[in-house]
Amino acid sequence: MNITGKVTAGSLESSDVMISLEPGEEGLEIIVDSLVEKQFGRRIRNVTHEILEREGISAGVVRIQDRGALECTLRARIETAIERLSG
Numbered sequence: 001m002n003i004t005g006k007v008t009a010g011s012l013e014s015s016d017v018m019i020s021l022e023p024g025e026e027g028l029e030i031i032v033d034s035l036v037e038k039q040f041g042r043r044i045r046n047v048t049h050e051i052l053e054r055e056g057i058s059a060g061v062v063r064i065q066d067r068g069a070l071e072c073t074l075r076a077r078i079e080t081a082i083e084r085l086s087g
Contacts, residue, residue: 003060009080010069017069019081024061028052034066047071051078 003021010018030048032041048062066074 001056001058003057003062003085005085007081007084009084010073010077012065012067015068015070015073017067017074017077018063018065019077020061020063020065021081021085022061022063024059027059028057028062029060030062030064032064032066034064035068036066043071044074047074048078051075051082055082057082 003023006020006022008018008020010016012018030045032044034041034044044064044066048064052058052062062078064074069077
């Protein structure tokens with residue numbers, strides 16, 4: 001499945017994360033802007049890939065603006081954004 005619309009979930013408040021999904025040129029592009037990039041950037045990308053793969057999403061742009069969110073919050077925001085794509 002390709003990302004066909006633009007949706008967001010979350011906020012830029014401390015300890016939260018904003019997820020934006022939008023159509024892309026080709027393939028899947030994950031862009032991470034995180035306060036804890038050095039410590040958790042790899043884990044953020046792995047969790048994102050895991051959820052997108054499980055949901056069958058293989059093309060689009062995922063922007064992650066993290067302000068120190070816990071993994072459970074990251075997962076919830078990604079899943080919410082995906083649900084919003086479905087309408």
